[in-house]
Amino acid sequence: MMERDDATLRQIAAAQPDRSTWLGANAGSGKTRVLTDRVARLLLNGVDPQHILCLTYTKAAASEMQNRLFARLGEWAMLDSPSLGNALRELGVDGTMDDAALRDARRLFARAIEAPGGLRIQTIHSFCASLLRRFPLEAGVSPQFVEMEERTAKLLRAEIIEEIAAGPHAAKLNALARFHTGETLDELTQDIVRHAPMLSTPWTEAGLANALGLRPDVTARSIEKEVFLGGETALLSLLVTELSAGTDTDFKAADKLRRLSVLDYSALQTLEDVFLSKGGKAPFTVKSYPPTKNVRGALGDTMDLIDAWRHRVEAARPKRVALEAVRLATALQDFSQVFLPAYAKAKQLRGWLDFDDLILRANALLTRSDVAAWVLFRLDGGIDHILVDEAQDTSPVQWQVIDRLAQEFTAGEGARQNVQRTLFVVGDKKQSIYSFQGADPREFDRMQSDWADRLEAAGTPLQSQRLEHSFRSSSAVLDAVDAVFRPLSESGFAPDQRHIAFHKDMPGRVDLWPINPEPDKEDPPLWHDPVDIRAKDDPNVVLAAQIADHIARMIEDGQPIPDKGGMRPVRAGDVLILVQSRGPIFHEIIGACKSRGLPIAGADRLKVGAELAVKDLAALLSFLATPEDDLSLAVALRSPLLGWDEGALYDLAHKRHEKYLWQALRARGEEFPETMAVLADLRDQADFLRPYDLIERILTRHDGRRRMLARLGPEAEDGIDALLSQALAYEQRAVDSLTGFLIWLETDALEIKRQVDAGGDLIRVMTVHGAKGLEAPIVILPDTGTRKNEVKAQILDVGGAPVWKAKSAVMPDAQGAVIERMKAAQSAERDRLLYVAMTRAEKWLIVASANKPGDKGETWYEKIEAGLTDLDALPYPVHGATGLRLERGDWTGPDRVAAPDNAPSLPPLPAFFHTHAPAMDKDAPARTPSDLGGAKALFGEIDTDQDEEAAKLRGTHIHSLLEFLPALPSGDRADIAARLLPDAPDLTDLLAEANRNIEAPALAQLWTATALPEVGITADLPELGRFQGVIDRLILTDDTALIVDFKSNALVPATAEACPEGLLRQMGAYAAMAALVYPDRRIETAILWTRTATLMRLPHDLVTSALARAAAT
Template sequence: MSPRNDATERQVQAARPDASTWLAANAGSGKTRVLTDRVARLLLGGVQPQHILCLTYTKAAASEMQNRLFKRLGEWAMLDDTPLLEELTDLGVPGEIGFDRLAQARTLFARAIETPGGLKIQTIHSFCASLLRRFPLEAGVSPQFTEMEDRAAALLREEIVEDFAAGPQAGLIEDVARFVTDTGFDKLTAAITQKRSLFAQPLEWSDLLQRFDLPAGFDETALLARVFLGGEVELIQSILPALTESGGNNAKAAAKLAAFNEARLIHLPMLESVFLTGKGAKEPFTAKLNAFPTKPLREGALADRMPQIEAFMQRIETAREQRLALVAAQKTAVLHRFAAAFLPEYERRKQLRGWLDFDDLILRARQVLNDPAVAEWVLYRLDGGIDHILVDEAQDTSPDQWDVIEKLAQEFTSGEGARSGVERTIFVVGDKKQSIYSFQGADPQAFDRMQEEFGRKLAESGSKLWDSTLEYSFRSSSVILNLVDILFENRSDAGFHKDSQHRAFKADLPGRVDLWPVVEKVADAEDGDWTDPVDRPGARHHTVILAEKVAQSIKDMIERGETIPEDDKSGQFVRRKVQPGDFLILVQRRSDLFAEIIRACKALHLPIAGADRLKVGAELAVKDLAALLSFLATPEDSLSLATVLKSPLFGWSEQQLFDLAHRRKEQFLWAALRNRAEEFPETLSVLNDLRSQIDFLRPYDLIERILTRHDGRRKLLGRLGAEAEDGINALLSQALAYERTDIPSLTGFLVWMQTDDLEIKRQMSGVGNRIRVMTVHGSKGLEAPIVILPDTGKRQPPRDAEIMLDGGTPLWKVSADASPNLISQAREEARNREENERLRLLYVALTRAKKWLIVAAAGDLGKDGNSWYQMVEAAMDRAGAAQVPGTDIRRLSHEDWNAPPLIDQPNIVVQQIELPDMFQHPAPDPVAPAGTLSPSDLGGPKALPGDAGLDEDAAKLRGTRLHLLLEHLPAAEKDLWPELCARLLPDIHETDRHEILNEAVTVLTAEGLQPVFAPDTLAEVSITAALNGQRMLGVVDRLILSESEVHVIDFKSNATVPDRAEDCPEGLLRQMGAYAQALAQIYPDRSIRTAILWTRTARLMWLPHDLVTDALARTQIS
């Protein structure tokens, strides 16, 4: 067996199941394989599946990992010894692998599936949800809590704000409303709930003043006292005539100063605009000493007043920072007062409804694991079930999530835990360079922090945390990786270390990096026909030109048979023709360029998967269905009805709708349609049916009725294409989500859907042979042979977060021009973090490419050299990029692209299947299955005439109880029979139990009946056989087998016992005849004898064979 290469050896060492490991993995280095290898080796080491916990970042990652693991374990179950031995050796299993180990490996698939609890491969949120459901009392949540949809959370926040505004908190809402618009409340409350843990401790006004570097007790009065010493109003009023008369800037200043008639705070911004320099000045916001007013006035008419004016200017300059700080502090104080009222109410209403939102899952789990009253108990119970923790995508783990993981691993790092003698490990894998989800709370700095923390704690407990790195990329060509190393060489702040290098596992794989020329802006790009849509760029807009260039280039590559190299898995490279599914187009955001690329590809009839995320409310199919629902809720809504009639659901022409609307005499379109019912019978039939159901069907059922009964799904897909399926399904999912959290009603659901923010994520990993277009964020974990980056130009800095942070203290943002130093510093730190994340986003984008990377741009690139295009261009210059002959494209290349041999790809032929004739006709009615006969139901009386026993039901119940005793008592010692009887018959009166027990004891101890209950006899034997062509199923009370005979004995508890066999009731004889015939089929070489044991008299009555067979013959079986 050949030795492992360096890349594989590093993976094997990283997957060691006996060592706690912290693994830094470059993009494409096979971290998912390492995770699955480690789990497989843990299972091979005898670890039970339920003792392993794998935490992933996304559901898709959890599904991918589970699928890979089950695929491997399933293959092991079917492999012969030699290939299985090779698999385990390649996996890194140490020592000699014997037959027992091979046999064990084959059972792992069944163990992983069948073990109670099974393998826990799930997201951190899913794990926390299961934790809360397991310990609801300790967590203080309902055991049947519902996980809130984002829309439900938004509506709940809106409901609270509205209730506050109409109640005792109206004053607080007025204070908040001074700083936000109507729509701003939703953003503010969303930001507060996202950062709710930071509002846990109240912020005192004195602490806030100190944080803003203001003196204790500072307020508006103190500020005014520092600026206005007295006489300032008179001073300004006295200089106004001179300023006005001199004209120019002096007169403009006078116009502003004319409003200054009182020493109030609201006048300070105006005074600052007159007396201080602007933000673009060399020394911004400083007093205009020797600059205002103009020199003639300073040295002439106003010379005697200049000392007072300049002193006033300096006081305004000094007070400006304090004014900004005071206003910002007051605004932040309002934020904290509002949060202090809002968050408890938000939690209370969620608790009443049994709801938890997405963040609650983490926060509640963290709370229960940190609660001194219950934490040890919960950890003990969990500790008994988890021995090995694996964390994937650790760079995107938030501090709150790390807190949960740290608590779960607490016993790992501090002692033996709930079960001694068990080896326990933690495995963490991540890559700081790929941390791009700060908007979801990810903190890349925590990756290093937690590594130090776990390393220290493990060292204190006598263990070690191994530090490992995966540098080899199994994905990308070396030319792409070299570009990445050059581009990020001096970017340590963003997580790129100088000693971190990328190595290509396939060092000889040909590769390309192309840089297309920038599509420049056109001055009159928006000029066009007046009929053109106003919400999309014109035909000559640079984004449209670039989008069309991208689409046309892809089409040209496919049509001219452009080839790409490919690994044929034997160590050799071949070439094949490109296909649509080879292209992955990545953008930074879903802007006009994103939409234009999809539109351009569709215009050229290229197979494209569509957008990776859909705004549900913006989908045409959803708009059509929503319009129909709006009409059903309000028939007077003529616009919605007109929309529906023109939609694919009804397919009216423009002329039909015009004729109905224009000719109508009625006010509403619905009334006009009903009056012309004979012209549109199908339309009226559908609408009337739906209107008759709106009071009885839930929204989901009503939509399903539209889609299924009235063929809506087929009509929408036929007109809008297969992409409409995702929007339709999302609408149905939203209907179900709404019904889980609200009392279902059509109007309520329409309110629920009134938002443009509701998005669904489409899985792009299984879209088939189609072009994919998505954001870089959405491409995480994906790859493609050819990656195109068209969105690399200058990007406007993102808007400030609604709530900024200063050392963990929430601050309410203010505009840049009105920011005191504290908020300016917080803003600058946030901008630096965003810039670093943008660099990491570029890293993710570049490393999606396997063989060919294409970089393009349109419009302005900026002058700072920080656009993606400029950074790639600079790196390509350093790497020695050359011009492609005959083109304006610059290229980096590695190896000879056209050297590998070209292989032909087999054409996919759709085989036409001829259906057999049986499928051309309706299937016949199925033959009714034959019934099952019971020997006791063959007719005839079961008791003698005049039997004065119990009624039929009571007699059957007594007989069943007696049979139960006769079945079980013979196997026990006689002195235990009363105790056993009490356990077998616990629910009957003591007198009745004693009576039945006495009868059973009489039978069991009767002389001559001991052979019936001998140990070698069989009790309650089920038999089945054919009786007159039908299946018979019965149970024999006692069966005695010998080499030549079979004795069939049935117990009967009749009150009246016949003296002779011939006098037995007909029904009992037929039953015994059926037993005899069935057993004759089972034992054809033995003699069959039947008997009844009468329990009332403890007498065994043998029945002549002819007697029972004749009785059976008299049975009429249909």
């Protein structure tokens, strides 16, 4: 047997398929491999694929795991017996495997592919959606429910707000609006929906007061009685008089007090502002007042009364702010009791569910006493093994769903004796960074303890395992990680946990760059500078330039980096730059790298409306919708789409005499022929094309896509494609119009996630959250300085009660305590975010900061600096200053190895992708078969031009009747004929002729559902050019195509050979065109003589000879 190292033994033990396991996995320890190993071993043990449920956190993780598993099973299917035996032993399958076992292993790929429903590797949301679709009636949802996207939810919330405002509950909305300071209610209603379970429970004012630490008997009137004992009006008048004669500060205070027309509850806030001061641990304390000795002396003995009054104001303040918080919470509660039911009803009527609904409805289904047992029994029969990935990011309500599924493993029928059932959970509390999605790392420990007790009682103990070896990072990076996080036990880091480098000899570095000195006070910007431009010595600009220069030097100098036992030059794709948020430093780094010509993937997420390409296209669309919009036209002219420079635009706008810019442009149109041609074409089409088609016309016909990519770079493609996708989405939801689309586009700051390919040789810049699961040889952390720790949530859980967050100046103590706990939790999560960021690095971690990190030890920079100092990191020169470097291993190393070619090799695009298709020959319009000359009637049938026109009109009328009447009952034909031909003088005769043809048994094949009426056809005929026409009736079979043309001639030829030459040429043209369209069918032609209701088939040689004669002439 092969010798196995400790890391492999731990992975094999964790993947044992017959034991329930709770696995703690450090970053880079191979948890995805353990998951796939465990599923593979379950399949090897004979478990049916449909009895395995693997829950992952993201769709990307589910896809990766499924791909890895199928790749392994597919490889097994192709291996010979010795190789397959070795592969299974590496997986942990010990003992001798006979031919039958190896044959079963080779068949696993087919079993997995053919399993009903496939392998169930999915996110918790996908599982809940499938559960609801399986039991829609029991769950109370539509069987065809649609999962809502955020844009749809936002529009629906706005619609509900409008309905409330116009309905009987408008007063509750008005009450809420009095306390709301934002521009719109969208963020608040979004928070209300997020806290729907808590807000759905009615709370009385007494209950809210109790949660906020206020006695139920405290009212505005009782507070008034405590503060105003009598005589305060005289004191106020005296105080105002004396303050008015004092300093400027005294005068300002007097002005505030003078505005108090009456001393009651409403005056308390002003009195607090004058009498009390912020500071110390207590938010407000009595200050020495009045501040000047002269005023205090003038007041004399009255100061004792004023001081007593001020202390009463101070004592009453906590009660007042708590009472205001109760009023705030009551307004929120009252509005929520109206909004949430209306929102839920609107979703139900439309058959919509949002992501939270999926979890909540599934959880409710699994806990309903009347149906839960039956649902669980059905699921119990289908799920024998549950695997949970990224368990630290699972929210409490998601745990409840998983818990209900796993309960059946230890209770009743679920613990059936003939099935070995297991639970596998893998996670890492140190990487729990999604609290904004409901994740709570405390649940990780609670659920582990709970399941351990239950499984122990059922006789199937839960084994606890830990993976400490990192297959990703060097020892230098891991030593730094341990040193940084050893003191941070409050953030979930156990002091005894360690990180062990699997590749112990791999060289590694951790660099800490020095902080750049603060710039001198900058000069005020010039009036014509863009308002969003940053000064050259702005710390973010300076650091971004340093990072870009450093990467450029590494690439240009061939900086060696460890790779597969050797050294190779650094390449752009080795670098991953991680920030905490997409703030100034994020955009400055991207800009600095672009300005130096470095290959960079651009932002990992982009706001569609903020993209320059989208702004340019939207400006052009706005002009097309409203030509008087001067700003939109100016933006479009300056964009790559039309390519004007600033001077040309200024010349047009400044010198114009017309009111609107578009009028001025048209007046000077001869000077700008290309611009006018584009705008004229688009204006002609704007009223007729859908928004999507109009945008495509701009991008394709007028070369807009190429122009924008040439100026804005390849990353503009994502914004352009997102705009096209939004146009399609809009057309599916509304009656499409250009104006409507522009309004719809502005309703949401749509953000899309760009797929930043790790395989391409591009620098990647993204947030730490976006980099979860990624890795890179070189990781740069430039965003490690001071950050505000503020709670953005508007609705707080205060003792179980939903409370609307008050402003910090008027926040009651109970609410303030909750805020402090939330801030502490956010600080702990930020520590875990730093752990995720540091452990993305394989060989080299570079840490920097654009601003001073402070001196409280709270910033990432300070924590990393302290850790490196504990490890005796050495000073090293960088950017003209001194930084710290922790280095392990030999960075000179053996001979260099070739850099891996990760960039996909793509063949060059053919030339026609870059050139326009040749324009059609407008001088040679398409001809019709009737243009081929020759007589169209027998001799003597038509004598005058009037006869010819009358015959043509009669033929048109007959064609119309034979087009529409065959599909109608005979009793309805007269009425429809009168509507079709209201002015036809001989309608009775025409209808009779049409009926004879429709009802003739010999012509029945012409009127069946498979006979195609009025078929348009266009083709290029040799020696004749382009022809287009309309076939009256086309009858297709497997091997033939019959073309039938209706003729209403008064004289009908006796034979086909006697047909007029012009008709034969016409039918020859139709036959030739049809032969090009249907090359695999035999082409047949015939004429229906409507006067006699007879079908005359024409020999093929007869019509082709007639066509040849037409070509010769």
